[in-house]
Structures are given as structure tokens and as C-alpha cells.
Amino acid sequence: MTNQFQQDNLIGQSNALLEVLEHISQVAPLSKPVLIIGERGTGKELIAERLHYLSKRWDQSFIKLNCSSLSENLLESELFGHDAGAFTGANKKHEGRFERADGGTLFLDELANTSGLIQEKLLRVIEYGEFERVGGSKTVQTDVRLICAANEDLPSLAEAGEFRPDLLDRLAFDVITLPPLRHRAEDIMPLAEYFAVGMARQLKLELFEGFSSAASRQLMEYHWPGNIRELKNVVERSVYRNADTNAAIEQIIIDPFASPYRPTKRVKTKERQQTPSSDAKPSVADCNTVVSANNGPQTEASLSFPIDFKTHCEQGEVRILKQALEAGQFNQKKTAELLGLSYHQLRGILKKYNLLDK
């Protein structure tokens, strides 16, 4: 199939995507659980919707819930509901997602880090189609097709004892793994045009003037760590910033923070110690003092060439890793999430830069 594939709002013509779509058509009619794995922004939610609308349950409810944004108690009550008086503030009976999705499909997004209690209750509802509301004693029957999504490697989590292997077995009747955008380059321009036209319409522009060849090259060469969500953002921003020119988009603004006036970051001197380029041994006095980032890699906006490209990139990576570790309170699982990496990918990279357990 070489024609651009476009159905509903799913854009793409790469073989990798077409294979996924074929897989979806096969598994959609079954009422079995499906697991969708993919980096952030790869379209897991759209794929889940398509699974539902191609299934026999298409005219029933499609209910979704993001499991990572709720505390354990709240998640339990959102999933399974609660009876009046179950806890302080529970004045009325509350129907959970499992009850509301009865006869239809329930999409549980970002399932990887749910607690043992939630995993246990999920296992039971999958096995027997029944559960009790929080604080309730009556057993409720439900007929729900479960679709779950994660951006982590669940088998590794199961091996590490962080995810129930028996639940994983049940959820993974079939697994759809979405290819990241950088592995389906043919989809970049069709998606970019689709988002650009949508934004032009939103801005009430007469027409979208297209991308210059330099802009197209920029789009094609970027590695899109945030995948389609990031591409959408970047394209919409470029269209909006270009709105009053009546000309093709010349430049893609990938980083909205880029500016010659961007304040420099403060980084610890230790960072220099670990960068492969620093030949000079740091003195004891150097440690724990704080210097401006000008001593480390330059920001893209202030590059003065020539530079050593490889070293520059490596320094950038170390800087990002350290900031992410700090933001994730040095919890590697959390840090991996902040970077859109799997736990094992993060460990690999930390090892490469000798940053493990520091």
C-alpha cells in the first residue's frame, strides 16, 4: 500500500504504522484485553479508541482513565466506585469506571506504576468479571473489554518485582507496540501538514502556505523524543508565529525557550569532572562550588563554532540527566518517566556516564 493512509483522524503512511493498523483490525473484534506499549506521544490513546470503534462494542461506552495521575485511594474509588459512607466525604454511592464501561471498553492509560492493591483488584475483575465497590459488600458483575497502555517495558518491571506477572499475563492477551516517530520518517511530513492545516483553520487563515525546503528538512532531521504530540506542538507554534507573513514557513521553532537572552543555568562543577572533554583534573576546591553553565556546554542559541560536536552532545546529555535526577528526587523510576525512557534505558545511559548511584 503506497497511498497515504488516512482514516478518521489517524494519519500516516509508513509500513510500521500500516502494520499496526492491520494488527488492530485483527484483534479489535475479540473481547480480550489488549496492551498498547509505546513512548509518550506515539498515539496510544488514538489506537485504543480505534480498537473500540472497530469492535462489536462500538456503540457502547468507551471510558478512559489515566492511572498515573491519581493516588491509590482515589484510583481505587475511580475504578471500582464506592458506596455511600465508604470514607469521610463519600456522601453518595459513586459508580466506578468498571461499572460505567459495562458492555463497552475501558481504557486504562499509564498503568505501569499502579500499586499492588490496584493490581490485585484488576486481576480479579479480569478473571471473574466481578468486584466490590470501596466500602461495599455487594459483588458487582461487569462485562468490560480492557485496553491498557504503558510507556515502559512491563516484562522488565515484572522481573524487577514491580508489576504482577500474573496480571501482565492476563492483560497481554495481545500486545500492540507503537513505533516511535523517528522510526517512521515517512509519516513526519503528512502529520506536519495535517496539524498545520488544522492550526491555520483555527487561526482563520485563508490557507496554509506550506513549509520551505529548509523547514521540511528541519522537521525530517529532528529526532522527536516527544513523538507525535511534540510534532503537533512544534508545527502549531510555527504556523502561529508565521501567521502574518503570507509565505511558506521558513523556520521551525522546535524549542520555544531558544533565545539569545536565555538565562544561563547554574550547574555543579562536578559535571565538568565527568565530561569526557575535561582533561585537567579538577582541584579539591572545585568540588561543590557552583559555576555558570558557560563553563559547560553552550546553549544552541549561543554556539560559536568550531565546537567538538560529540563532546558537546555528551555534555548536554549529562546536564539533562542530572537535572532530571534532581527533579525526580533521585528516584530512577521517576527520573526515567520524566525523560520518557524505560527504567532500563535510563540505567544504561547513567552507567555510560558513570552516574549510577550518585
Ligand SMILES: Nc1ncnc2c1ncn2[C@@H]1O[C@H](COP(=O)(O)OP(=O)(O)O)[C@@H](O)[C@H]1O
Ligand atoms: N497517527 C496519528 N495521526 C494524527 N494524530 C495523531 C496520531 N497519533 C497521535 N496523534 C496525536 O498526537 C497526540 C498524542 O497522542 P496520544 O494518543 O495522546 O499519545 P500517547 O497516549 O501515546 O501519549 C494527540 O493529540 C493525538 O491526537
Ligand SMILES: [Mg+2]
Ligand atoms: Mg496517553
